[in-house]
Amino acid sequence: MAQINVAELFKQTRRKLKLSWVAGLNGGSNTLTSETVTKPSLALIGHLNFVHPNRVQVLGCAEMDYLRSLPPDEAITAIENLYSTDLAAVIVANGEKVPKSLTVAANKHAAPLFTSTLRSPELMEILSHFLAQAMADSISLHGVFMEVQGFGVLVKGEAAIGKSELALELITRGHRLIADDIVDFYRISPDRVEGRCPPLLQDFLEVRGLGILNIRALFGDNSVKPTKPLDLIIQLEMADKLAPQNLDRLSIKTLHEEVLGLKVSKVHIPIAAGRNIAVLVEVAIRNHMLLLRGINATKQFTQRQQREMKKNRA
Template sequence: MAQFNVAELFKQTRRKLKLNWVAGLDGGSNTLTSETVTKPSLALIGHLNFVHPNRVQVLGCAEMDYLTSLPSADAERAINNLFSTDLAAVIVANGENVLDILLAAANQHNVPLFTSTLRSPELMDILSHFLAQAMAETISVHGVFMEVQGFGVLLKGEAAIGKSELALELISRGHRLIADDIVDFFRISPERIEGRCPPLLEDFLEVRGLGILNIRALFGDNAVKPTKPLDLIIQLEKADLQTLQMLDRLSIKTQHEEVLGLKVTKVHIPIAAGRNIAVLVEVAVRNHMLLLRGVNATKQFMQRQQRAMKQHK
């Protein structure tokens, strides 16, 4: 899992979460190691085993009402108990007034203390989603990532095999570019991997002989997309006539490639003179759709063949 510090969190979410950094200004380098955002209700009454280190803690109406109801000595003790754990940051939500002892504890322990006018459930929901994206396990892969008929398709193959030219033809047929050359993949949930384009390469596609093309400027905003879940990998392989003749034409076993610990369906397409690769990619995606619905053309053909042989006998 990727790590993320509190200063970067504040920079990227302060407008959306309406954050104001009020104390603990020296704690910006505190590292977040979990996307989980919690409310430390039980910790305030002494159950510190419920506070996990290096997380964001949110104080809502219930927590602040509890603190203000305590005598000052007990409130100070509860706050010191909370800050005795390794907190990454604390957010006081709902526009609640911040107690002076809370400000003092944040400064003493170098824990960033933010305030927000958002309601705590909404704040926690937005923040959890942001952290899940920002801290997801990641890997960079060489290839071209496209949206083809609504599916995220990674085109792979050795250098100069024609991945970018294929991508250009697919774009001209109405499909969309996510990333060329380098794709950053993030495992944002147990069953989902999302592909994104590195900021430096957004909108650009390099085609040998034409140079670097700005796809957004050439084809419009609908020709590009910032992110897409990975659904299918297509491996392009050079092949001659003899290789094509030796291929297993009735292969029914689905192939997979592991990406960030998740198996992704993989299709091999041989590249040879006269083959329309863009059409083959489109059909591979359509066939993948059918397989997801349980429709396997090869199995259907073999079953029909077996029935015909029985009738002939």
């Protein structure tokens, strides 16, 4: 089960959300989990709600006005009730002044209290998006992940088959590297799996005989990209290891591979001496584009052949 603690959440979002940590410094280890995200009854982020408190409470102008409208004793009681729940953190948005009772409660219950100058709806939108990505189901796969002609392409194959050399050729042709060797994939929405490069490997490509290459330094910033949705899987296979009966000359069947429960289109490309694999990959992606538009060359050829056969019988 994916999770993130409040200290890491603050570290990764403080600039974008313009956060300041004002109280509850001992609560950095409080965690938010993916299980919380998926349960509708346990909303992860929300405005002040004393009936169903959220894991991260966002207090905007209306919420702070409500607290200020309460008599001091009732306001303290309401805040104590809020902090007595399984609360991870509180964010006071809109640059609102933080009452002392909130600070005292945050320190008492070791629940971080942040302030932000952003408007509460904007803050919630950004934070919700961040948490959805940070705590999505994930898997790490071996291969090279590229952006080729705008599509996210995972190149797979056994060791030493030439994946990195293919990636280098594609980069020289203007395409972009996302990750080499290990790719982290996240199910960020029901119909989308996103690939990311582990921080340790960013910008690097290992090519036998050349060693580790810094692609950004060699080819510029446009040669690399941090993330990309997965659109297509290219499986490289040695042609001499494939039995003739396993070679699909017409590609009548559309192949798929499941990644985090999502079916992703897959193309097998046999590797043999003299074959320009980079060109084959580019054409495979162009053909994938046509298939998405409903243009299937194999079906067109088959239909044309059947028409000719009918003419010959007549």
